[in-house]
Amino acid sequence: MDHTIKMNRYGDYGDREAAGGQQEAKANANEWPLWEVFIRSKQGLDHKHVGSLHAADAQMAIENARDVYTRRMEGVSIWVVESKHIHASNPDEAESMYDPASDKVYRHPTFYDLPDEVKHM
Amino acid sequence: MAIAPLEARFQEKIDRDIKIEPKDWMPPAYRQTLIRQISQHAHSEIVGMLPEGNWITRAPSLKRKAILMAKVQDEAGHGLYLYSAAETLGISRDEMITQLHTGKAKYSSIFNYPTLSWADMGAIGWLVDGAAIMNQVPLCRTSYGPYSRAMIRVCKEESFHQRQGFDTLLVLSKGTDAQKAMCQDAINRWWWPSLMMFGPPDDESPNTQQSMQWKIKRFTNDELRQRFVDVIAEQIKLLGMTLPDPDLRWNEERKHYDFGAINWDEFWQVLKGNGPCNQQRLDARRKAWDDGAWVRDAAKAYANKVRLKKEVA
Ligand SMILES: [Fe+2]
Ligand SMILES: [Fe+2]
Numbered sequence: 001m002d003h004t005i006k007m008n009r010y011g012d013y014g015d016r017e018a019a020g021g022q023q024e025a026k027a028n029a030n031e032w033p034l035w036e037v038f039i040r041s042k043q044g045l046d047h048k049h050v051g052s053l054h055a056a057d058a059q060m061a062i063e064n065a066r067d068v069y070t071r072r073m074e075g076v077s078i079w080v081v082e083s084k085h086i087h088a089s090n091p092d093e094a095e096s097m098y099d100p101a102s103d104k105v106y107r108h109p110t111f112y113d114l115p116d117e118v119k120h121m
Numbered sequence: 122m123a124i125a126p127l128e129a130r131f132q133e134k135i136d137r138d139i140k141i142e143p144k145d146w147m148p149p150a151y152r153q154t155l156i157r158q159i160s161q162h163a164h165s166e167i168v169g170m171l172p173e174g175n176w177i178t179r180a181p182s183l184k185r186k187a188i189l190m191a192k193v194q195d196e197a198g199h200g201l202y203l204y205s206a207a208e209t210l211g212i213s214r215d216e217m218i219t220q221l222h223t224g225k226a227k228y229s230s231i232f233n234y235p236t237l238s239w240a241d242m243g244a245i246g247w248l249v250d251g252a253a254i255m256n257q258v259p260l261c262r263t264s265y266g267p268y269s270r271a272m273i274r275v276c277k278e279e280s281f282h283q284r285q286g287f288d289t290l291l292v293l294s295k296g297t298d299a300q301k302a303m304c305q306d307a308i309n310r311w312w313w314p315s316l317m318m319f320g321p322p323d324d325e326s327p328n329t330q331q332s333m334q335w336k337i338k339r340f341t342n343d344e345l346r347q348r349f350v351d352v353i354a355e356q357i358k359l360l361g362m363t364l365p366d367p368d369l370r371w372n373e374e375r376k377h378y379d380f381g382a383i384n385w386d387e388f389w390q391v392l393k394g395n396g397p398c399n400q401q402r403l404d405a406r407r408k409a410w411d412d413g414a415w416v417r418d419a420a421k422a423y424a425n426k427v428r429l430k431k432e433v434a
Contacts, residue, residue, distance in 0.1 A: 031215050032421060034208070051271070052205045054214060056420035057427065068198050071191075072278075091144050 034083040035061040037068075039075035047079050055080075135336050140266040143209040151335055155265050156210050157226075158337065160217045163203035164228035168221075168402050170196045172236040173245060181239060188285050189242060195278045202271040209267045222407050230388065231314050233396030240293055240300075240307035246286015248308075248315040248353065254279050255349045256319065259339035287356070294360045308357070309365040316380075317388045319346040347377055354378045 032054040038047035050069050055061035061080040069075065089097060105111050114121065127146050134141065141147055170193050177193065180186035204214055220226035231249055236242070257279065260272040293304040320326070320342040332338040350369075357364055368381035390396065 030417070030421075031213060032417065051202060051274075052208070053201060056417075057424035060420065060424075067194075068201050071194070071198065088144060091142065092146070 032056045032060075035065075035080045036083050036086060037061070037065040038079040038081070039065075039069055040077035040079075041075055043076055047077065050074075052083060058082075132334070135264050135334075138336075140269060141264055142266045150331075151337075152210050154332070154335075154337060155268065156207055156212050159203055159207040159210075159268055159271075160212065160220065161227055161229075163200045163207060163217070164221045164226055165232065166196045166200035166203060168228045168232045168406060169249075171402055171405055172232055172234070172398075173242060175236050176239060176242050179239070180242075185242075185289070192246070192282050192285065195282065199275045199278070202274055203268075206265075206267040206271040218410065222403065222410065224394070224403070227392065229318060230391040230396060231318050233391050233398045233402060234310070234314055235397050237310070238303050238307060240290065240303040241311070243286050243289030243293060243304070244307035244311040246282050246284075247290055247356075248286075248311045249318070250279060250282040250286060251353065252315045252318040252349055254283060255345050255352075259345075262336075262339060264336040287360075290360055290362075294362060304360070305362050308360075308362055312365050313383065313387075314391075316346060316350070316383055317385075319343075319349065321385065321388070350378050350380050 033056075034052055035055055035058075036052050037050050039050045040047045053061065053064050053068055055064050058080055062078050065078045065080060070078070101107075128148055131141070131145075131147060131151075134145075141151075173189060173193050173196075177186060177189050180189050204217060207217060208214060217226065221228070231252075236245070254276065257272055257276055261269055261276055263269050263272065290304050290308075293300045296304075323341045323343045326342060354364065354369060354371075366381045368379060370379055371377075372379045391399070394400075
């Protein structure tokens with residue numbers, strides 16, 4: 001079945017051509033490696049994933065991250081990690097991973113029905 | 122798992138407004154559609170720097186120059202956010218760039234028009250970025266997570282682009298007769314191409330349905346175009362200028378502005394590569410890529426050398 005959408009969406013291009021790209025990216029020997037960027041928006045907060053970029057090495061990744069992700073004072077600290085070092089859980093296993101937590105309501109403070117007279121708890 | 126239950130589960134997620142993330146199963150056509158749409162959007166941001174870059178060294182004041190540089194730098198950032206989002210779908214950056222350079226991938230045709238005067242910087246910010254914002258705001262809620270996050274970032278930055286454009290025109294509109302004429306001329310030239318940015322009319326877009334069902338697209342081309350006309354037709358009054366359309370008038374029944382017929386022949390011609398600047402834009406991109414090759418190679422060689430040294434030490 002042909003699901004291809006022959007529709008223009010962002011603006012006025014792209015309705016006649018097939019999209020490129022395979023499921024697996026062709027490993028491109030010439031490309032600089034990909035890095036994931038994490039930014040601490042202010043002192044006291046966690047670093048948060050903001051996106052990714054290409055760079056030849058860690059120092060260049062940090063410099064590029066500064067230009068790409070902090071042009072409006074979005075951060076006070078940057079972490080970069082080469083993307084190949086990130087290991088992720090499998091979304092297909094989400095049920096077996098997280099469902100066991102859903103029937104343990106006693107882990108939440110609201111599970112305990114205490115008399116109103118109990119203060120400061 | 123067979124494909125049917127996977128597809129059903131996928132659609133159920135979309136219907137419940139649960140975002141799709143890179144490692145989730147998705148129909149191949151959904152993936153392909155996104156790759157095409159996001160990469161072409163990225164190309165538009167990058168090629169879009171060229172018409173404005175043309176005026177950076179000729180901006181009328183240091184203030185205007187700093188503003189224009191900041192805007193063009195933002196567009197480079199937008200291109201990078203979007204390329205990264207597309208890469209999560211399994212296409213490489215180099216592959217996308219090759220598609221642009223060989224003409225396989227398109228970019229927004231609006232950037233194939235020339236920037237003839239300083240007033241064009243104002244008209245582009247107001248009309249072109251304005252139309253882009255109209256398109257992009259609904260995309261913040263698009264169903265693919267990385268695309269949606271990239272669009273949220275883009276939209277946050279875009280509103281300054283449109284405001285600085287209007288501000289530029291406002292100053293010209295209060296200037297000398299020559300400045301006023303320049304302002305009107307820029308509006309005249311950019312108005313119709315801006316309306317074309319929303320794409321062909323809905324009745325020539327038979328497959329909107331699938332895209333809407335996947336929640337990649339949230340509104341049709343004509344809906345967004347009408348919204349844009351309604352907004353701009355009011356804003357132009359503040360400039361004391363006119364839009365180059367004798368048929369533009371408020372329709373009390375529809376509660377919308379009516380507007381004249383768009384020249385779709387011109388649109389298809391520019392898309393096919395016959396616009397005033399298609400060749401120039403692609404040449405500039407290819408040249409930048411080729412001239413930068415030694416920098417990319419040198420940085421890579423240097424990084425390797427440093428790594429080897431560390432390993433030895
Ligand atoms: Fe942009
Ligand atoms: Fe912009």
